[in-house]
Amino acid sequence: MIQLFSEGAYLVDGTTLVKESEAEALKQLIGEVVSKEEASKNTIAYGILRDHNTSGNMEKLQIKFDKLTSHDITFVGIIQTARASGIEKFPVPYVLTNCHNSLCAVGGTINEDDHMFGLTAAKKYGGVYVPPHQAVIHQFAREMLAGGGKMILGSDSHTRYGALGTMAMGEGGPELVKQLLNRTYDINMPGVIGIYLKGKPVKGVGPQDVALAIIGAVFEKGYVNNKVMEFVGPGVSNLSADFRIGVDVMTTETTCLSSIWRTDDKIKEFYEIHGRSEDFKELNPGKVAYYDGIVEVDLDKIKPMIAMPFHPSNTYTIEEVNANLDDILADVEKRALVSLDGAVDYSLRDKVHDGKLYVDQGIIAGCAGGGYENICAAANILKGASIGSDEFTLSVYPASTPIYMELVKNGAVADLMQTGAIVKTAFCGPCFGAGDTPANNAFSIRHSTRNFPNREGSKLQNGQISSVALMDARSIAATAANKGYLTPATDVEASDFIPKYHFDKTIYDNRVFDSKGVADPSVEIQFGPNIKDWPEMSALPQNMLLKVVSEIHDPVTTTDELIPSGETSSYRSNPLGLAEFALSRKDPAYVGLAKEVQKAQKAIEVGEDAAEAFPEVKDILETVKESYADVTQDNLGIGSTIFAVKPGDGSAREQAASCQKVLGGWANIANEYATKRYRSNLINWGMLPFTIDKGELPFKNKDYIFVPDVRKAVEDKLTKIPAYVVNEGMKEITLTLGELTDDEREIILKGCLINYYRD
Structure with a gap:
């Protein structure tokens, strides 16, 4: 299913892998000797980094990004820091989305105060402001910002648009401040790991399954830590744009620095659908490209996956879990002793009934799960079913209002709601515990990004614990159709027809404030009482x-x-x-x-x-x-x-x-x-x-x-x-x-x- 090379390798003509130790085989294949130093310059990643490096030294990079993105629990601090440093206008396009603190703050006005700060800052400094519930930060970036060969820096860790040919990185706010003040992002040239895809996923396997299989293989070994993951190989062409996006966003959980994919006609079509055909750029590695390591993924062999609590790398096939419940639940409990410090009595044994594992909640949401194809596939599986009237609940959050509108038009929303599922607006909250938090001791399966302890409602110091497992939308739907019994999507019969997507940005034209890069110094920033300046901080002592x-x-x-x-x-x-x-x-x-x-x-x-x-x-x-x-x-x-x-x-x-x-x-x-x-x-x-x-x-x-x-x-x-x-x-x-x-x-x-x- 997944193989990690123990050494670097050359990729010839985008299809043939030759291990570094097989230099003679490489020479026979291409008729000449190519050093790995020269071949490493033929990766897609190297070319994009070279084009954005201002240092003149490819070993010590000083990167300037094309665009910046932040959301409403990061942009206030970033702009406050930039204001303290004398900023007069945003020097590059900067998009402020409102997808994390979208719900009202009980007992106060502080969330909406942050939104008004963002709107007035976008006007004053020449930015873009996306109101609450319009789009999660990464979907808006995919639809409106990404471009072939470009680089985007965001203040959210899942800033990943590599499937669209954009090298994107998620960093803490101060790195964005540096860009706003015309400074650079300074790093050593990262290693590049080839993610070689071959084959084609079987029916019922979705992007989260592929992503979890990769995360499970590489995380503990640190195989891609702080490196760029470059997706290549013939299997890429067997994946739709939405599928690639769903895999790509989860690369953050491997601890890689960034990601990039080769692009083709399916990505060209994505840009055409979104009215931005000029932003497409075909990207491929050179004739002979060298990678510091290879993750070989046989897509044919990927099965529906589950990441059990409490980390995205704690992965099994759903088939394994159902066949070995006692052993796997015992392992989860053992891990919990470390993760939870014994603060609560923890077990999932009470979720087993008649030898089957039952879950209490399903969530399909956000930048990972809320894509158009994921929700259509879930609706196909659930069509005509019922999630039941017991504990089990299902909530679905489309990643943007344009996706939501299309799902309404093609009937997918009606099909989902008929089952008892609730379809909600674009919101990142379920991913970090600000929406659809499970009950104490509940077990939630989610097509979202993380399942760490101390997330999704857990407050161990108060004796409260919830468990989250990560799964693909397809298997979540299959489980929902079985009223909570853990079920892989490969076990159910359903249509795999996905209606063609039509992007309508009318709602953005009507609601998103876009300064077109023109700053208006006369605008006064609107501050709420919870918005505070940073305290004074002393210099480093002797x-x-x-x-x-x-x-x-x-x-x-x-x-x-x-x-x-x-x-x-x-x-x-x-x-x-x-x-x-x-x-x-x-x-x-x-x-x-x-x-x-x-x-x-x-x-x-x-x-x-x-x-x-x-x-x-x-x-x-x-x-x-x-x-x-x-x-x-x-x-x-x-x-x-x-x-x-x-x-x-x-x-x-x-x-x-x-x-x-x-x-x-x-x-x-x-x-x-x-x-x-x-x-x-x-x-x-x-x-x-x-x-x-x-x-x-x-x-x-x-x-x-x-x-x-x-x-x-x-x-x-x-x-x-x-x-x-x-x-x-x-x-x-x-x-x-x-x-x-x-x-x-x-x-x-x-x-x-x-x-x-x-x-």
Whole structure:
């Protein structure tokens, strides 16, 4: 089904793979010797990156993007940061969608206040504003923004438009601020992994099945981590545009940097249908292209898949689950002991009735599930059926109003609603727990993007837990037709006819504000009372004293655990208000401990005695001064840090880092960082992204770590930094800082990106 090459490989004429070790076979095939260095320049990814690189050095890229996108839990903070840096107009097309905080905030006006901020900002600075319920961010980008050979940067992690020939990346807000201020996105040239598709999916297998099979094969091995996934091979042509899009959006869950696909007449037709034929560009690798690795996918052999709780990589075929219920449910429970820290009694055994696994809820939604073909296929399977009148519920969210209108016209909405399903407007909420949250102990199957713990309504500290498994819309519909009994779509008979799609953008013409790039400086930005400026942040001190205030030993820590989604989303425009929720579902003690330590730093900043403000540090400072007599409050910073094995999987949300910063965080310590974007977020908020070798930690929670001359170490570009665990004495340890660009060092030295631009 899926094979991972243990070495790099050449792709000849887009069809034939030759492993790097088979150089003689390559020479016989093409009649000449081609170095991998030269052949690597023939990937689609290399060509697009070259065209957008401004550095003149293809090893050290400085990228300028063609367009930017944000939604309503990121654009306020981004624009506020840019405003503080003196922005006068958006230099590139910038689209502000409203698809995350689309529902009213109970007991207040804060969500709609953010929307009005976005509308007035689009008018003032020359942007595009998409009102609530019109489209989820990524569907609008597919319909209206993508273009062959272009690059788009978005502040949502699922910014992926590779199937349409657009290399797109999801990053934290500060990276968008850099683009708004005519700076660049600076990265080393990424590796490129070929995703070689062959064959054709069988009836009943959908894009989520293919995506989950790939994620399950590559995630744990880190095979594509921070690399570009390039989809090639003859199997690409056997997939519709919608199918490719459905696979592509899920590449985020592999932890890759970006994705790109070869394009053909089916993608050309997509652009024609959307009235943008001029944006199509045929993309193919060169005659001989070299890839740093190959994921070979036999589409014929993909079966309906399920990602069991609590990660998209925890994958099985549905057939396997039904045949091995006891073993697989036992494995889920074992994983839950780690993911949930024993905070709740967890089991799915009560979902088994007469040897069958029953689920409580089905959701088809958002950028992954809400596509036209997915919903048509689900409607075909459910036509004439009933979801029943018991616990099981089914909700369907088309990804945009144009898709919704077409589904109404062709009767799919009526077919779905007749079964008892509810069809709702375009909204991202179900993906992160702001809509259709399951009941306590309920089991939900979803064609959405993630199923992490602490999402979709779970609040472990309150004893509340819900389980989410990821599946394709087709198998969700098959399960719904069986009133909740887990069923693969390959087990049901249904029409596979999909009516031709007709895109009507009249609703966008009527409702979307498009400045056409013309800024109007006379417009006043509309602020709501929850929209707050960032607090002042100090520059990096010469010496640093850190208290470890949280220690997390899970194999991976997601951004949902660092700053929860769901009800906290309404506070994304209020840095201090949001910070109160930091780690609240993982380590409820964190905020209180961090704020206690912060008292010492605040005292230093106003010239008061840190030991009086926070007496706990008195003995620690005396121990430090025994070895470093010149350390005084004039050259010392006191703050907090957390340790996590591998933090930052999941969302691009910058607040996973900024919340720690506004609570006095100076650093993170990790064995490694799950994603490039989380490490970037730490840097952009002036936090040191330390790593430490795997093994027994030389410190524990609530220990102090002294880092002498840390400012000089950053200035001198040191990567290995000596530090000391301070108890009754000083125990030396080594912290690794890793590679930083000159700009990144300056941002850390200044204290954060805002200070960097302000200065």
